[in-house]
Amino acid sequence: MKKALVSILLISASVCSISAQSHISTQAHQEAVSAIATVSDSAGLEKSYFSAGKDGFLVKWTDDNQGEHYQISDLEIKLVAVAPGGDEIAVYETDGGLVNRISVWNWNTLSRKFARRFSDSITSLSYSEKGTYLIVGTATVDGAVFIRAANGTVVNKLSDNTGIVSMIQTSATEKTAVMYSPAGNLSYYNLLTGKTKQRFSVEQGLEQPVMFSNSLFLAGVRDNIIYIIHALTGKTIATVKCENPILLNEKNPQNLHYLSNDGKGTYVLNMIENVNNNSVSTPKILKTLKGPRGNAAIVCGTKNGAEIMLGSKSGALFKTTAFAETEAVALSAITENTYDKILDMAPVGEDFYFLTRNAVFKSSYDTGMVDRKGDNPGQTQLITYGNKLILWSKGTREPVQLFDYSVPETTTLFTPKSTLQSVRLFGNTIIEMESNSVVHRFDMDTRQLEEVYTGAGLQDAVIGGDGKLYVAKSYATNPRSSLLCVDITTRETVPMNLGGNVAFALNVYENNIYGVSVQADEDAKSTIVFKYNPVTKMKSTILRLRDEDPEAFTYLHFPILYTNIGKDNVRSCNLAQNKNFMFKRSASIPVKVCQNANRVVILNKDGSISWYNTDLSQVLADWYLTRDGQWFEF
Structure with missing residues (x-):
């Protein structure tokens, strides 16, 4: 079984x-x-x-x-x-x-x-x-x-x-x-x-099944028809044709309340009543509601006494009542969209750059000032390059661009041939990976792009302290290793004895490679934050999670290594002192971390940021950027 x-x-x-x-x-x-x-x-x-x-x-x-x-x-x-x-x-x-x-x-x-x-x-x-x-x-x-x-x-x-x-x-x-x-x-x-x-x-394939009238009746929807079934006999006692019906959940409901939707922003609140415990009434129209349509249409709802709460495709929520009204009622959202989502960030001196859908900003916790540097040409990621920025978009074929905000001017560095997976900067060299299969090197001085490695199951690539390329990949693809060393000049490829099913999230400091490795089989699963020395072939474990976390990130600001292994929180690991602690998280899950000399900033999944001192777990402040370009603090 x-x-x-x-x-x-x-x-x-x-x-x-x-x-x-x-x-x-x-x-x-x-x-x-x-x-x-x-x-x-x-x-x-x-x-x-x-x-x-x-x-x-x-x-x-x-x-x-x-x-x-x-x-x-x-x-x-x-x-x-x-x-x-x-x-x-x-x-x-x-x-x-x-x-x-x-x-x-x-x-x-x-x-x-x-x-x-x-x-x-x-x-x-x-x-x-x-x-x-x-x-x-x-x-x-x-x-x-x-x-x-x-x-x-x-x-x-x-x-x-x-x-x-x-x-x-x-x-x-x-x-x-x-x-x-x-x-x-x-x-x-x-x-x-x-x-x-x-x-x-009883009737097959009913969706949104609910019971009402002391569980005497079962209601469900199929093909825009509401079926009412007597729960003590299994007989269908009524059917109601209805446009896009939404049955409203309720604790121990006596009657069935539901919305119909014509797809053009008009909703009708209806009620079906119990009649002598043997049958039900024809639907009674309680009110007509004017509300959102299309990609913002109402998709779910619940009833609590006379109050009704509704949710939409766009994420908005609405309240109304079950009281009958003769005039059409306009639905008004109880929610707002007041924040501008931060897509990415990068340190620059004592400040940080922040990228939103429309602009690039420069700011810091200590000043609180928002310095708008220019428009975002439609990118989702950024990298600091001196007093300029490299802009790119993960998961697209959009060109990788150089943004000089002093002019301001945006120029194309190169255009990927397939889907961009990662763009990493090492001095004047960009290491770019496309479609889990090819790694390119781009020279910022000569503006030349060249292929340096092709394979399958590629996850990440960095330039080590020895000037060689280190590629993290799936062990299941040839050659059978989760980490490869590639001589950029000769293209000689040497498998490293890292172990694990797959490696990713690489960082480099001097002669050591840091990253994440996942090991999974029928008996056990684990995710490891590791340190690996390619010269001595020695591997050491920094953190271990007894589960798979294929989305974990690392960020190295030596001697501190940051990681979100386990997804819910960011850990700070002092590699010199062999100590670690966990930052208290915001309301949203962390997705990236950056540090300058004095502050740590964490980017959260909802587009907010959380500020920390480098050595304390407590949040200094949670900031959201408003649509008019100002910080709002929790």
């Missing part, structure tokens, strides 16, 4: 609890809102919501429309479930392929309680009525997995396999569970014996 569950993650949850902070603002999600859930406190009085997005952020919205923002993942959050009491929230994170992870968070401490990986996609996520279990529906024959919410252990609650299920709900006593399968089954299980109590054949 195929196993859905793979393993429990070995990253310590305590790391998050002691080194994280959230931000309070009305800022929208940077990508589409994927789920909204109502928070139910013990008294049932709190009207707050969690929204989750493709940007990996969770936001808790309160009555005053202020959101507490915290990014828990660099992946899309697809499903959420709030535990009874509202202090814990479970999320499904996925890359849409190999990574399918359930994690549970204590929102009061911003700490991850536990996490589990699954080998297949997750189809449903819910807490049992009392919060004893977190129930995960998986796309396998095993189907539902019961996890004890207190400690993350898997509990064998069912002796019968459920198959793929997309809705799971327990009774108030947690003695019974009802599950809907897209295969066309509505099944009831005895959670005391683990046996199937009853199974009905």
